[in-house]
Amino acid sequence: MVNKLKDIAVKTAIKYIKDNSIIGIGSGTTISHFIDILFAKKKNIKGLVSASKISTNKLKKYNFNIYKVNKIEKIGIYFDSADEINYKMQMIKGGGAALTNEKIISSIADIFICIIDESKYVKNLGLHPVPIEIIPLAKKFIIKKLLYIGAIAKPRINTITEHGNIILDVYKLNLYNPIKIEKYINNIPGVITVGLFTQRCADIVIIGKSNNTVSVIHKKS
Ligand code: 5RP
Numbered sequence: 001m002v003n004k005l006k007d008i009a010v011k012t013a014i015k016y017i018k019d020n021s022i023i024g025i026g027s028g029t030t031i032s033h034f035i036d037i038l039f040a041k042k043k044n045i046k047g048l049v050s051a052s053k054i055s056t057n058k059l060k061k062y063n064f065n066i067y068k069v070n071k072i073e074k075i076g077i078y079f080d081s082a083d084e085i086n087y088k089m090q091m092i093k094g095g096g097a098a099l100t101n102e103k104i105i106s107s108i109a110d111i112f113i114c115i116i117d118e119s120k121y122v123k124n125l126g127l128h129p130v131p132i133e134i135i136p137l138a139k140k141f142i143i144k145k146l147l148y149i150g151a152i153a154k155p156r157i158n159t160i161t162e163h164g165n166i167i168l169d170v171y172k173l174n175l176y177n178p179i180k181i182e183k184y185i186n187n188i189p190g191v192i193t194v195g196l197f198t199q200r201c202a203d204i205v206i207i208g209k210s211n212n213t214v215s216v217i218h219k220k221s
Pocket of ligand 1: 026027028029030031080081082083092093094095096097098099102
C-alpha cells in the first residue's frame with residue numbers, strides 16, 4: 001500500500017496516457033501502485049515496456065501487453081518515480097536497483113513523467129545516497145575512485161541486479177554540480193550505470209502534497 005500522497009499523484013499521472021499508446025514504466029512502490037490504478041481504471045493502452053521483473057510480473061498478472069525494449073523504436077511517455085528530484089528536474093534514482101533499465105527505457109521516451117510525494121522534491125540533491133550499478137570485480141577500484149572525490153561507497157547487501165551486477169550506495173558525494181559528477185562516475189571503468197539522471201531529466205514532475213493537492217511542474221526549456 002502506498003501513501004495517500006503517492007496515490008493522488010499517480011491518479012493525476014494516469015490522465016496523461018493517450019488511448020492505444022505504448023508507455024514505459026519504471027519500478028518501485030509508486031509504479032506498483034500505478035499498475036494497480038492502470039488496471040482499475042481500465043485504461044485503453046496498446047502495451048507497456050517495463051524496467052524490472054517485478055513490474056513485468058505484476059503487468060502479466062493483469063494481462064497487459066508487454067513489449068521488449070529492443071522491439072520498440074520510441075515511447076511516448078515513460079512513468080517512474082525517483083528517490084530525489086530537484087527544481088531542474090535532475091534526479092537520484094535506483095533505490096529499487098532497477099536504474100540501468102530505467103535509464104535505458106526513459107532515454108527512448110519523448111516525455112518522462114516523475115511521480116512523487118512532496119518529501120522527494122528537494123532544493124539540492126544528495127540527502128539520499130546515489131546508487132551505482134557496477135561489475136563486481138571492479139568493486140575495490142571503484143570505491144577508491146569515489147573516495148578520491150570525498151565520497152563513501154557501501155555495497156548494498158543481498159542485492160544482485162537483473163544484469164548480475166552489484167549496487168554501491170554512495171554517500172557524501174558533493175552534488176553541487178551533479179552533471180559533472182554523473183560524467184565522472186560514468187567514466188570509471190566497471191561502472192554500468194550511475195543513478196544520477198542529469199542528462200535524461202524528468203520533463204514533468206507530479207507531486208502529491210500533504211494538503212491533499214497535486215502540483216504538476218513542467219521542465220523549463
Ligand atoms: C527504482 C527507483 C524508484 O523509482 C525509486 O527508488 C523510488 O521508489 P518508490 O516508488 O518505492 O518510492 O528508482 O530503481
